[in-house]
Amino acid sequence: MNLLKPKINWEADYSSKILVLLVFFVVFVFGVRLWFLQILKGEYFAKKSLDNRTRIVKVYAPRGLILDREKKLLAFNEPAYDLAIIREDCKDKDCKEELDSISILLKKDLTELKEKFFTGKKRVKVFEPLILSTNLSFPELAKIESRLYKWPALKIVVRPRRKYNYAYALSHVLGYVSLASEEDLSNDLNLDPGDYIGKSGIEKSYEDILRGKKGKKKLEIDAVGRVFKESLIELPQPGKDLFLSIDLELQNYIYHLLEGKAGAVVVLEPETGQILALVSSPGYDLNRFVFGVKEKEWKSWLKHPFHPLQNKVIQGTYPPGSVFKLVMAGFFLNRLSLDPLESVFCSGDYKLGLRVFRCWRKEGHGWVNLKRALVESCDVYFYKQGEGLDIDELKSFVVASGFSRLTLIDLPYEKAGFFPSKEWKRKRFREGWQKGENLNISIGQGYVLVTPLQVAKFVAGIVNNGITYKPSLLLKEKKMFPETLPFSQKSLEFIRRAMIETVENDRGTARSLKERGIVIGAKTGTAQVVKLKEEDLEKEVEEIPYKYRDHAWMASFGVINQKKYVVVCLMEHGGHGASGSGPIVKKIYTYLKQKNDR
Template sequence: MSGLLSPQDKEPPRHGQLLLQLLVLLLFCLFTLRFWYLQVHEGQDFARKARANQLRQEHVYAPRGLVRARGGQLLATNEPAYALGIVREDCRDVEATLDEVSRWLGLDREKVGEVYRKGRGKVKPFEPLIISHDLGFEEVALVEANKLRWPELEILVRSRRNYTHGDLFCHVLGYVAEANEAELERDQGLSLGDHVGKLGLEKVMETRLRGIKGVREFEVDVTGRRMAEVNTLPPRAGEDVTLSIDLGLQQLVHKGMAGKEGVVVVMDADTGQVLALVSEPTFDANHFTGGISTKEWRELSDDPRHPLLNRVTQSAYPPGSVFKIVMAGCGLHENMLNPAETVFCPGHLTLGSHTFRCWRRGGHGHVNLRRALVESCDVYFYRLGMKLGVDRISEFSFASGFGKPTGIDLPHEKGGNIPTREWKEKTYGERWQKGEDLNFSIGQGYTLVTPLQVARYISALINGGQLLKPQLLADAEPEVQGEVPLTGDQRDLIKKAMVHTVVDPSGTCWRARTPGVTVGAKTGTAQVTRLTDELKALKDHEIPYALRDHAWMAGFGERDGRRYAVVVMVEHGLHGSSGAGPVVKACLDYLFPRAGRGHR
């Protein structure tokens, strides 16, 4: 062994020893500093980053508030909707799966493939990629039955709005549908795929109905796979809402208006609550909740009867003779009308070179205010209009709530139009003509009103003069927006004249007579266009539809302290009495049932 021995006189290198020790020291200091920096100095920051790595949040759907009719009947509910998803991770043969799916659902194979390709980048392999929304029960059953053979298919349950009377309330409730980009941007509470109110009360009451989404927090691994649930904040359901609208009355009106276009408003004169609000024709709001197809949309929007148009809020009409109850009010208010004084109606009135006709060619003879209203004498009101002039009429009209929106809780409400001298100059660049006073006074010309405004004015005539905001919710408190500038006697005078219009044999509103109920009304026949002599010669049914007059009947019914304003406006309905009268009558029958078969 001694042969292996090295020379003894050689010491290991001194500086080498030092080097090793220094390196150990360096190592210690370097990494102590680094550990300290990462774990102590920046530790909290890194801990936050680690949490951000592994924590994901997801919203928990809050059920949308239910909507009920006055009597408690459900109008809008939430229903489960079934969607079909494919979990790619579990897929053995994607093409075969898509073949099968397209066969089951009767969908175009190309389209299914495209949906799949588009979704692939957005959905994680272990999450379901939605192939089709809105599966029927049979399709759901089919998928579930074949789950064993196709484990990658998954049925997803989501919530969808369902309208039990989709066509009856489409213009009141509107509908919900998937939020678009603009809505998502505007509303932080919405996330992709959420449904949001698009129209009607669904839109106006969005915040109340929507509720507050819950949050589910869970841990994920690096691929995004869900691990443990960490935290859940339960959702808060949206508030339920009860409408002031009476389902039975609404149905009745809808039936009465079948085949017609127009608007019906029934309003409680004392509270402003709306009992029926119909814009005809209607559409089924349920078409929109699941995303409407282009074809369905095209059909609805191209329909010449414009079912998508909400005539309650978006249309204003010439009031025709209905405006005479406003004219009467104006004359009384201005003290320029003596109700007892008579005016001679020869059937026409000549102003300058122009002749203004009364609807009765032969004239009414001597008429006072009551007869003028009852028989709707045009000449009487021509003379009144000439006396009052545009300024007084428009001032009174504005004060009575015309020319501006009523403020009903529906979006995009129009205010109609009450012309003034300034308006004429601004709009047409022409001065107001004297003859236009005459047109104004019988509700023609530039005047446009909405049925809601008329209902509110009539309510004011019978409720003590208060202009009330039309309310759509059963729990809404009456909201007084102003007072009609008429004394009690003056209001009574107009009211009585309206009653005589119904009761008198010569009255235009005999169709509204309802035994046991005080009924008052006024008809209106509003010209859509200036009728040529040629057209005048035609019989009613021979006049082209679009040129036929609009028919109005605006009235009220009163019994046992209950008072309702009823306004019916039928587009191109020709005559107020025949076109609109039966619907008014039906409403009054419903509102004031004969003793023994009462509904209230």
């Protein structure tokens, strides 16, 4: 045996070779992987790495301004601070800890916060701000700012917030913006949770013009979520400004005239269709909607007997009363070829079968022709001439005169009013049209309903030689969509003269409007709400319960220094037209004259 010959351990030698091969294999695999990541896919992963530390966020566009015809600011924007959360920076996927902390710190209902969070998750990407609370107060803002280092997922978002000047006086013209609802978000893919959109008035009608378009900016974020660099990649496009035809001074003046009352006034230029004032009283504070109206406040508005949320100029539908006699006069002259000199004797009442229809003047007017019937507003004359009319023929004339259809003003939720027909009566009551209903219709009672704006547009046509225009609230719009009243020029001149005499004649029902230096024509109207009991007929207006009092109308036109105006006033439960609406209309003409004389 050779003791010096080394003993070979074949098992250990084999294991060493396997280990060496394994090491070489691992190095090879890592090398291939490194080549794959650094060379073959290097550009792709470099971009992905950059994406992980950058975010693209939206930049809010300021909403367009709204100004009056003299460029006075009516609606503008101011900075507001909202609280948002970025989900990918939360400590868990449902951001439970952050939501709990916000609820405690800001004293917000946790259920509401969670509802906003889970609703917003469906529409907002994980790296985008999801708005949880809007319009933070400065104390709330300070609380959040001082604790942001604890919650990297929370962000303060600065955005433009709507602000309204003269919010009450212009409430039914401007309308308001409010948070977009789920339905709004579903209908418009450009909206995000927390966005504000127009909900009524001009704000709603011109939402697409006023809103503008959001921009984009790139944020570079460090490991704890802090922004260390930002750059604008797409400029936001501000909304376009709107100049209204409204005269702010006149609007404010009229609103204060109506303070504490329920009513509507519209002032327009008959030669252009532009509206100078559109006032519905009472108004409400538009700015409350920007901050969010509390349920208690909302209910108080809904229950208010004067209905402040209703735009009475375009949504209030009322019996026109004797104002409708202007339409009836046109119908008699143009469709029935009535001789305006033909006289009817008014004894104070008119009998039809077993029924007695009374004139407002108990002792009667004596013998009256058409002009005197308009000037003194004799009911019996219109009973007599209207008794045999065909209601469907009258409806055709009424619709052609602009009633029972929309005026197409640039405001949402306008109502068309109503005028009956034989077919409607059969469907509604399962009976035919009666002659007594002709008598009621002839003096603007019964089933006829109109809006103050419809009356104003109609009177504008009388003044403007039969041409009417769409009532417009935009300064750049004039003489839009012209239409022609179904009146001959001769009949228009006749009615204009009768309206002027109603003011200038000592027996005219609108004689209280007479003003030196102004040519005014008018028609009063007292629209019955309910049939009063016999014992209530002799009572003063103030002695009758408010809800049973008549509505007071005054429809008028005026010429001041060759400039024409139409002024229509409707006072809900205001009593008689001359006493309920007359003083307001007179003050408006006095104001317009003073303004023209400056």
